[in-house]
Structure formats: C-alpha cells, structure tokens
Amino acid sequence: MVLLIGPPSNAVYLTARDSLEEARAAIKQEHWNGAAKILEAILKKEPNHAGALSLLGRVRLAQHRPAEAIVILAKALEHDPSSPEALLSLSLANEEVGNADEALSYFHQATKAGTSDPELLLRLAETGYGRGLYGDAIHALQKARALDPANEQYTLFLATSHFARGDIEDCLRLLQEVLRRNPRSPYGHFSRGYYLYKVGRTEEAAVSLRQCLELDPNFVEAKFHLAQIAEGNGDPDLARRLYDEILRARPEHANSFASLGRLALNDGSLAAAERHLLRCLALEPNHREAHYTLGLLYSRNGRVEDARKELARAEELRRTETGAKEKMLIGGGRQKVEYLDPGSTVAESLREAIAAQKRGQPAEAEQKYLRLLKLAPNLAEAYMNLGLLYHDENRLDEAMANLRKALELNPSLVGANYFLGIDLYLTSQFDPAVTALRQTLKVTQDIPDLHRWLGLSLLAATRYSEAAESLESQLKTAPDDREVIAALLKAYVRLSRRDAAHRMARLLAGKDSTTARIHQ
Numbered sequence: 001m002v003l004l005i006g007p008p009s010n011a012v013y014l015t016a017r018d019s020l021e022e023a024r025a026a027i028k029q030e031h032w033n034g035a036a037k038i039l040e041a042i043l044k045k046e047p048n049h050a051g052a053l054s055l056l057g058r059v060r061l062a063q064h065r066p067a068e069a070i071v072i073l074a075k076a077l078e079h080d081p082s083s084p085e086a087l088l089s090l091s092l093a094n095e096e097v098g099n100a101d102e103a104l105s106y107f108h109q110a111t112k113a114g115t116s117d118p119e120l121l122l123r124l125a126e127t128g129y130g131r132g133l134y135g136d137a138i139h140a141l142q143k144a145r146a147l148d149p150a151n152e153q154y155t156l157f158l159a160t161s162h163f164a165r166g167d168i169e170d171c172l173r174l175l176q177e178v179l180r181r182n183p184r185s186p187y188g189h190f191s192r193g194y195y196l197y198k199v200g201r202t203e204e205a206a207v208s209l210r211q212c213l214e215l216d217p218n219f220v221e222a223k224f225h226l227a228q229i230a231e232g233n234g235d236p237d238l239a240r241r242l243y244d245e246i247l248r249a250r251p252e253h254a255n256s257f258a259s260l261g262r263l264a265l266n267d268g269s270l271a272a273a274e275r276h277l278l279r280c281l282a283l284e285p286n287h288r289e290a291h292y293t294l295g296l297l298y299s300r301n302g303r304v305e306d307a308r309k310e311l312a313r314a315e316e317l318r319r320t321e322t323g324a325k326e327k328m329l330i331g332g333g334r335q336k337v338e339y340l341d342p343g344s345t346v347a348e349s350l351r352e353a354i355a356a357q358k359r360g361q362p363a364e365a366e367q368k369y370l371r372l373l374k375l376a377p378n379l380a381e382a383y384m385n386l387g388l389l390y391h392d393e394n395r396l397d398e399a400m401a402n403l404r405k406a407l408e409l410n411p412s413l414v415g416a417n418y419f420l421g422i423d424l425y426l427t428s429q430f431d432p433a434v435t436a437l438r439q440t441l442k443v444t445q446d447i448p449d450l451h452r453w454l455g456l457s458l459l460a461a462t463r464y465s466e467a468a469e470s471l472e473s474q475l476k477t478a479p480d481d482r483e484v485i486a487a488l489l490k491a492y493v494r495l496s497r498r499d500a501a502h503r504m505a506r507l508l509a510g511k512d513s514t515t516a517r518i519h520q
Helices: 008-028 032-045 050-062 066-079 084-096 100-113 118-130 134-147 152-165 168-181 186-198 202-215 220-232 236-249 254-266 270-283 288-300 304-320 345-358 362-375 380-392 396-409 414-426 430-443 450-460 464-477 482-494 498-519
Strands: none
Touching: 008 032, 008 050, 032 050, 050 066, 050 084, 066 084, 084 100, 084 118, 100 118, 100 134, 118 134, 118 152, 134 152, 152 168, 152 186, 168 186, 186 202, 186 220, 202 220, 220 236, 220 254, 236 254, 254 270, 254 288, 270 288, 288 304, 288 464, 345 362, 345 380, 362 380, 380 396, 380 414, 396 414, 414 430, 414 450, 430 450, 450 464, 450 482, 464 482, 482 498
16 A cells, blocks of 8 residues: 555644644634634644644733743743744733843844744734834834735835834835825825824825825824814814814714814813813723813813812823833833843843932932943943933033934934933023924924923024914913913914913913912
8 A cells, every 4th residue: 555655744744734724814813712722632632833832822822811821832932942933922921921021032032033924024013113122123024025015014014113213204205105006095195194294294294194085085094183284273163174074974083072172172162172071081081181171171160179180180191101201211111222132231231220210329320321331332322311310410411412422323312302402492502402302303292291392492592483383282282381371472472462372371370370279
C-alpha cells in the first residue's frame, strides 16, 4: 500500500494547521469562545503547539483573563521565543495587569522579531500608537503598506501616526496620495480636512470637509468640524444649523448638544442652554465642556451649590485629561524614548530621574539628569525634562537653555516648544513666545492651556485681534478662567469692540459676585 505519503506526523500537522486557520478566522470575527474550543482541541493532541498556545493566549486576553493569558503565552515562548504574535499579546496582557515595564519590554521584542503578516503589523501599529510610540507604529505600517499597497486603511493610519508625531507635511502628503488613488474617498477628504483644522488651516480644512460631505452627506464628523469652523469664524447661525442637522441624523451626538448649549448660553438663552447641556451629560456623563458650561450657567442664575458642583466636576475631569505636564515627561508614562533599549543603562537612568522628578525631589532629579547627560549628551528628552524641572523651580534662564537644546536635537518635542513659549512670555519675550506656542499649535490642540498662553502672549505683543481669537478659543473650554476673561476684555477695548467688551465686563463682574457667594 502506498496511499500514505510521508510519515503519519505530517497528517497530524496538516490537521492542526487547518484547525489553526479555523481559529484565526473565528478570532478575526471576534468569536472568542468558538476560537477557544478549536485551540483547546489542538492543544489536547499537541500540548506544546506554539502557534495554538499563542492564539489561545490572545483569546484569553480578549476574554478579560490576562493572568491566565500570561501563563499560556509564556509557555508559547518556551517553544518559539521569537514569535511576534505571542510577544505582542504578552505585552498587552502585562499592560492589563499593570506591569508597565514588562509590557514595554515585550512590545519592543515583538517589533524586533519581525513579521510579514499585515494583520499582525496592524496590531503592532495600533499598540504602538496607543502607547505614544509613534515611531514604532509608523515602522509597522510602512511594512504593512509594502505588503499590501492597495489597502487604504494602512495609508490613513500611517498619516494619523505621522500627525501624532508632529510630521504634519508627511501626514498631508500621504492623504493626498490616498486621494490621488481614490478621489471619491469620503474618509480621505475628511482626514485631510480634520488635520488641516487641527493645525489652524481652517479655510483649506473647510474645502476638504465640504468635499467629504458632497460624497457622503451623512458624514457626521465632517459636518461637526464645519460647524466648529463656522463658530470660530463668528457665524453662530450657520454653526447652529449644522449642529441641528447632525442631531436630526444622529440624536445621540453629545458634542453637538454641548456646542448648542454653549451657543445658547452666549446668546443669554439660559433655559435652552440648560436643556442642551443636560441632554449632553445624559449621553456622556464625563463631558468636561458640558460640565464647565453648565457650571457657568448656574453661576449666572444664582444656583450656587449646583455651580460649585459642576465646576468642581469639570476641574476633576480636566486633571485627568491628556496634556497635563507630568504626561509630557518623555520617558515616563506612555511617552517612551522609542529608540532606547528599555533594559539599557541610559533608559534605566532616565526612568530614575523621572521618578525623582515625579516624587517632588527636584535636587535629586537634577543630579540624575546631569549624570545621564554625561552618559548620553545628545538625549533630547533628558534636556526637555530638565527644562521642565527648572521651569517649576522658576529658574527660567536655565529652563529655556535646556528646552532650546532639546529642540535643537529633536524639533518634534511638543512639550519643549510649549514650555519654552511659556517661559519666553514670563520673561517678557513676547514675539518669540508667540512663535514657540504657534509651533506647538501646529502639532496639537489638546493641551488645555495652550490657547490661554498664546492669547496672553499675543495681547502683550499688542497683536489684539489675534489675541482675541486665541483667548476666545480658550474661553470655550475654560469659561470660568478669570484671567482669560480679563485679557479678552482688554483686547476688545483695544479693538473698540464695545458690545463684546461690555459682555466680558458683565461676565467678570458676575464671576466676582458668584465667587463671593460660593465662598460665603
């Protein structure tokens, strides 16, 4: 008989391989229980099957069983130490249980292991992006694009990653590439409009957003950002009409209710404002702007306790949002130094310096940074963190020297530009402060006080119209900021905008009386 070709073990292997593909298909559809049964059947026959162990670890993680996933994935690595799939899942499982250093170490091992699987490369990119490791995300997406050049998803995600890293022109170039290939891509037009909006190029943004809506009239986020642009251009009627259109199509769009509440409050329509804001909070209880605006509304109509509660909640949410100074410390939290081996002496020294800085031990942190810079004299991130330390110590000349050095070595460090702008303002160097803060604004609008410092710098530089625009943006997210209101009042007076100045004066007077009532 010559019916069997090859040894019997090959037949077993083929069966396991077919079952493994079934499990992968189930995972792709997020049928976790079904995938688990298939993988458990494979492992009953072959307990050390590395591929099945790796996939089962991923399934256990998806089933919210991270501790079990870690045990399974560790076993997978015993049999295949360089499996990128197992390493990535082990990184995610360790992150889930709070082992940050192990999570980062396994992630770097996964990226170094290499793979030609576009789906796994996409997972690597998503993980890197989520942790602020934009260089790793970009590298993975470039490989995925090379393997599947026609996949628009990879190019759009690559553009997003470049934007997050501060590579604005690379982002826009990639989006143009998408639109050259597919001029009728609504998401391509939206992405271009969104990122142009984020860097303040609102006229170009509006063109792209309108093109998106011509192709897909129901693209809600395109309409929302057009409304935001209309608001910023001083056309509240158009903005209101667009928000209303959004809510007819999607009644659960919380941001539109928050925006309508803000517009109604600006018009003095307190009942309508309250109705919109409460609807927003019913949909999204942690909507910071809605809490702020509702607090301001209650302070106007004398509901002191309610005002205090809403403003306190808004402040609590503000503290948890991205943009806090501590999160700008490069090398701590999610913003790792991508090119450092996490186990190296330099990486360890950086972690120790940041830990001392976070503990409120500036002298110890300073010494650690200075020693670190002897080891790695071109480590831009260390110069930036040292600049933040000197900023907190009010050693502004030393702060600016270190922040400039950081930017010389790495111009894309957002935090360095931001704090350099603040320190330039504090030392009365107003035009350079504006330049530094505008550079920050090109990269991100997510720093809570960015428009505040930019507006104050523009005001001090006697650039009143630009100052008013920036301060108005800040007031939308911080309507109880007395300094911003006072600065806007001054700008409006200088611009002879009497009605606006009177409105700010009334608001300022109302805050004084409300504050007095709250503290009684």
